[in-house]
Amino acid sequence: MNLAEAALIGAGAFAAGAVNSVAGGGTFFSFPALLAVGVPPVVANASNSVSLWPGSLSGAWAYxxxxxxxxxxxVPMGLASLAGGVVGGVLLLRTQDSEFARLIPWLLAFATALFAFSPRISALLARWRAGRPATAQGGSAxxxxxxxxxxxxxxxxxxxMGILMMASLAIAGHEDVQxxxxxxxxxxxxxYSVTVVTFIVAGAVSWPHTLLMILTATLGGYWGATVARKVPAVWLRRVVIAVAALLTLHYFMKFY
Incomplete structure (x- = not known):
């Protein structure tokens, strides 16, 4: 990394940490920053996952x-997450950079749509489950x-992923937001934990980029939490959606 690349990576991760602490959608800033400095797509995705790992642990501990x-x-849901995370991580590692590059616009488009319509999805799910018996405590196949x-x-x-998971949990019968x-x-x-181990063992992580991202994302998260009271989350969501849509269009034009 030269100084300009380090600045871009640091800014992308800082923005990711800030928006994750308020509105979500930080990957739309950190992942493209890695691609922009020339990190291969598969390594960029693996490194981005590792950089998000500490935040996921602290979020779980808080609850x-x-x-x-x-x-x-x-316990069974954790086992499903463990198995799925391993399968997803291995699939990524077995995907060639050229193949993953062509998937990037579609993956970003899917994630952007999920993020943009998540409030509407939540409202539809709330109406769908109204009057239905809760089944969450015992779980289901x-x-x-x-x-x-x-x-x-x-x-x-x-x-x-978080939006998809919240939708699936709502369908399973969970009603309490907390x-x-x-x-x-x-x-x-x-x-994140199992995929991080998978990526590290496979040597798919660019540590200079990842360590810088962990540091700047942590700073961004702290800064985002301090200004959250001053900036309405709805405006941050709109900024994230606009950036994600532009990036999706950019990568469609680049790879197709």
């Missing part, structure tokens, strides 16, 4: 009180399979 009564439910599929996607790419966030954070931490 330990809400998670305590759900141990019976979390359908819920386990859905979590497995979400985890494969999370291990392979990750952007928008409970949904708690479970989502824990299962995301499981997915």
């Amino acid at each position: 330990k009180r809400e998670l305590a009564p759900l141990k019976r439910y979390l 359908g819920g386990w399979l859905t979590q497995l599929l979400v985890s494969v996607y999370g291990g392979f790419f990750g952007a928008g 409970e949904v966030n708690a479970i989502k954070n824990l299962l995301s931490a499981v997915i």
Whole structure:
């Protein structure tokens, strides 16, 4: 890395940490920054996942009180996340850079749509489950399979994984927002942890870029939390959506 590349990587990760602490969607800033400085697509995705790992652990720890009564439910869901994360990570490592590059615009478009329409998705799910009996505490085979599929996607790419997981948990019968966030954070931490180990063992991580991103994303997260009261989350969401849409268009033009 030269100084200009380090500045771009640091700015992208700082922005990712800041928007993740308020509105979500940080991957739209950090992942393209890695691509912009010439990091190969597969290594860029693996390095980005590693840089997000500490945040996922701290998010899970913050909800330990809400998670305590759900141990019976979390064990099979955690195993689904573990298995799916391994499969997704291995799929990424077995994908050639040229193949993954052509997938990037489609993956970004999918994640952008999820992020943009997540409030509407949440509202539709709330109406869908109204009057239905809750099944979350005991879990179900359908819920386990859905979590497995979400985890494969999370291990392979990750952007928008949280939205997918919150939707699947709502369908499974979870109604309390704090409970949904708690479970989502824990299962995301499981997915990130197993994919991080997979990527590190495979030697797919660019450590100079990743360590810089961890540092600047942490600073960005702290800064974002301090200014969250001053900037409405809705405006940050609009900025993230606009940036994500422009990046999606850029990569469609670049790779097609």
